[in-house]
Amino acid sequence: MNDQWYFTYGSSLATDQKKNRTGFIREVKRARLDGYRLAFNKRGSDGSGKANIVAEPGETVWCTVFRCSPDALREMDKHEGVAGGHYSRTAVRVRGDGDEALDAVAYVAGTAFLDNSLSPSHEYLQTILRGAREHHLPDDYISRVQAVASQSDSADR
Numbered sequence: 001m002n003d004q005w006y007f008t009y010g011s012s013l014a015t016d017q018k019k020n021r022t023g024f025i026r027e028v029k030r031a032r033l034d035g036y037r038l039a040f041n042k043r044g045s046d047g048s049g050k051a052n053i054v055a056e057p058g059e060t061v062w063c064t065v066f067r068c069s070p071d072a073l074r075e076m077d078k079h080e081g082v083a084g085g086h087y088s089r090t091a092v093r094v095r096g097d098g099d100e101a102l103d104a105v106a107y108v109a110g111t112a113f114l115d116n117s118l119s120p121s122h123e124y125l126q127t128i129l130r131g132a133r134e135h136h137l138p139d140d141y142i143s144r145v146q147a148v149a150s151q152s153d154s155a156d157r
Contacts, residue, residue, distance in 0.1 A: 004073060005065040005104035007031060007094050009038060010051035011124055012076075013063055013131030021079050022072035030135055031094040031102060033061045038148055040120045042086070042109035049118030051128065052109040062132075062141040065094060065104050073105070085110040125149050 012018045019025060037059035040049030053061055068076070073089070080087040087107035094104050120128075125146075132142045 002070055003067050004070075005029075005031075005094070005102050006068045006073065006076065007033060007063060007065050007092055007104040007106040009033075009053060009061050009063040009106070009128075011127040011131070012066075013135065014127050015131070015134060017127060017131070018066060022068065022075045025066055027067040028135070029065050029096045029102075030137065031063060031065045031096045031104070033063070033092055033094050033106070035059065036061045038145060039116075040118055040149060041114050041116050043113045043115045043118060046121065047118075048121040048124065049115075050109070050120070050124070052114075053106060060141075062137045064131075064135050065096070065102060076107070080107045082107075086113055120149050
């Protein structure tokens, strides 16, 4: 069947958002990606910052992995703008609860769409935070997401 784990750290972290994009969710696990940090440096079509992961030793991105069929990942490719270079699918090794190693794919922003002066829209950030709480991500990580968004916002001023 060739299912893959999809590591989601943006608005698809919210289960309802993920279901709207790919349909039924068969399995979901909490996970972390070590050696990366969350950024809002991907320019969206509305001009706001969208979530991205950036390699950074010593940092960790907490989120979830969803078990996806090839068809579900093709739908995500369309949504994430893979054909237009907005994001590319990248192989990552994540750690689930209990330190279980899982091979997954994550979407990483294309270089043509990177802009470190961006900040996320309020609605987009709230969707990410809702998903983070829904999946019981660590409180300190949720606070860090809010801080990153605030730093992005203050950099604009």
